[in-house]
Amino acid sequence: MKTLKNVLPRAFICILIFTVICGIVYTAVCTGIAQLLFPNQANGSIIEIDGKKYGCELLAQQYTDESHMWGRIMNIDVTTYTGEDGKPLMYASPSNLSPASEEFEQLVGERVKKIREAHPQQGDVPVPVDLVTCSGSGLDPDISTAAAEYQIPRLAEARGIPEQEVRSIVKRYTNHRFLGIFGEETVNVLKVNLALDGLIS
Known part of the structure; x- marks a missing residue:
């Protein structure tokens, strides 16, 4: 004791x-x-322009109109969660579907059809896989350079600007390989869209 x-x-x-x-x-x-x-990173990597916050460069946002670049597929839920003001909060998640399942095959087929219809300029060019599949988090902010290039003709036509102008914006917001050898080059969709809208240079 x-x-x-x-x-x-x-x-x-x-x-x-x-x-x-x-x-x-x-x-x-x-x-x-x-x-x-x-x-910037410590405070959430928020893109703020003239006092207005446009989003986090590390989280995807959903764009569906013809004049903006589209990101990866997002499974959106706006009915489950609400903020303090009562407004719905967007929540995204991966599909968790097996690549071998019939449901997954059907969903991908529908997405491929939708992408092709929105990009008639591409003809029979294969649709980049990241435009028709979700990421592991469901909130991936980047797409492959191939997926970005695929959309350039649509963006140029919708905005009435040369393809080269769109391509230069895409190049500006392309993340290169780490140390030049690790990983793959990706394009930040939010930054490209803000640049297309003239909000960032």
Whole structure:
């Protein structure tokens, strides 16, 4: 019993010390360094123009009109979640369908048909796979360079501008391979669309 009385105060002091060090000091230091060195990333990589927030460059947004670039397929749910003001919040998720399932095959077939109908300029050019499938998160902000190139004729025609102008915007917002060898080149859909709208250069 005497040993327990000696141990408990020491144990409590240790817990208190490590709580302060790990829970407060460490967190404050990491947050401070992040805010100092990477303020944009630390605050969510939000694209803000003239005080208006247009979205996070790391999360997809859904575009369906002819004059904007389309991203990957998103399974949208706007009926389950609402914000503090009562307005519906958009929630996206992966389909979790097996690539071998008939349902998946049917969905992809429908999406391919939709993409082809929206891009008659491409004729029989194969539809890039990322335009007709979801990403693992359902919120992938990027598409392949092939998927971006596929849409350039539609965007140029819808906006009445040369294809080369659209292509230069796509090139500007292409993420290159890490160290030039790792990963694949991708295009940020939100940034391309903001540039098409003249909001960023």
